[in-house]
Amino acid sequence: EIVLTQSPGTLSLSPGERATLSCRASQSVSNNYLAWYQQKPGQAPRLLIYGASSRATGIPDRFSGSGSGTDFTLTISRLEPEDFAVYYCQQYGSSPLFGPGTKVDI
Amino acid sequence: QVQLQESGPGLVKPSETLSLTCAVSGYSINSGFYWGWIRQFPGKGLEWIGSFYRSGDTYYNPSLKSRVTISVDTSKNQFSLNLSSVTAADTAVYYCARGSTPGIAGSYWGQGTLVTVSS
Numbered sequence: 001e002i003v004l005t006q007s008p009g010t011l012s013l014s015p016g017e018r019a020t021l022s023c024r025a026s027q028s029v030s031n032n033y034l035a036w037y038q039q040k041p042g043q044a045p046r047l048l049i050y051g052a053s054s055r056a057t058g059i060p061d062r063f064s065g066s067g068s069g070t071d072f073t074l075t076i077s078r079l080e081p082e083d084f085a086v087y088y089c090q091q092y093g094s095s096p097l098f099g100p101g102t103k104v105d106i
Numbered sequence: 107q108v109q110l111q112e113s114g115p116g117l118v119k120p121s122e123t124l125s126l127t128c129a130v131s132g133y134s135i136n137s138g139f140y141w142g143w144i145r146q147f148p149g150k151g152l153e154w155i156g157s158f159y160r161s162g163d164t165y166y167n168p169s170l171k172s173r174v175t176i177s178v179d180t181s182k183n184q185f186s187l188n189l190s191s192v193t194a195a196d197t198a199v200y201y202c203a204r205g206s207t208p209g210i211a212g213s214y215w216g217q218g219t220l221v222t223v224s225s
Contacts, residue, residue, distance in 0.1 A: 035211040044201055044215035045152070056213050088152060092209030095168065098152035 002027045002091055004099035011104045019076040021102045023089035028069045033093035036065055036074045039101075040085045048087075049074060079104070108132040110202050110216035118196075118223050124189040128202030128216060129182070136160050136180055139212070140205045143176065143187045145198040146218070153198075155187065157208045165208040192223045 003026040013019055023034065032052040037045035047056040049065035052072055062077040076083055084106055089099040114126035128141070135141055142157025142165075156166040156176050166174050175188040189196060199220050205212030 033207065033209065033211070044203075044218055046215075047211065047213045050206070050211045058213075086150070090152070090154075090209070090211065092154075092205070092207050092211040096154040096209030098154070101150060 001095060002029070002097055004089055004091060004097055006087075006089060006099040006102045008102060009100075011102060012106070013079055013104065014106065015079050015081055017079050019074075019079055019083070019104055021074040021076075021087055021104075023067075023072040023074070023099050025070045025072075025091060029072075029091045030093040032068050033091055034065075034067070034072050035090045035092055036063075037088045037090065038083075038085050039088065045088060050092075076104075108204065108214045110204065110214060112200060112202050112216045112219040114200075114219060114221070116220055116222060118192055118221060119225050120193055120223055121191055124187070124192050124196060124221055124223070126187045126200055126202075126219065126221070127184055128186070129184045130204075131183070133204075135178060135183055135185065140165075140208050140210065141178075141185055142203060142205065142208070142210055144201045144203055144210065144215075146201065147198045154209060155189075155200075157205070157210060158185065159208070194223050197221065197223050 034052045036049040039045045053065045140157045143155040158164045173190045178185045199218040201218045202216045204214040
């Protein structure tokens, strides 16, 4: 069974800075079926990235995903005030599973 | 635009069955995509519960498979979740969602509904 680990647990940054979030899988993610979501309090998760690197519809280009196999990264090039939230990765192939999340706060 | 809306009891007694419905508007379930359920525990962890495709194929989380049933009512364009023999560990916010694969990875989610299991 795949296990997803996200690091760091919390990332403290300022608006305008670059954020780099990591998601590591214990086994290779098939077909690069790796997604990233953003969640704000009281809201449903919002899909940002699918297929490891494809931006979902309407997602600003400051969000980018990269990686393959077992190591994946979500990069926010310049943090906007609305980007402070919790970010989850998910492998959505066989036995879909979410990571524990990374909180990006000020 | 596509909208999903969960409904159902907010409180369920231990050992009983949790039943939720997801009403879909703006898109016909029969037209495609995968439709399913994901839950989020109070500690914020997310868990995929299961999904289905218009063909009738269903997909369940192996850890819940013995207790979960997802059914569809195409005449009402809605689908349902039944989770039997619930315990306090099933307390969570339950989301319905649409995705491109059985594991979901989709942009359309309901707002979520909190279900508490307690006597």
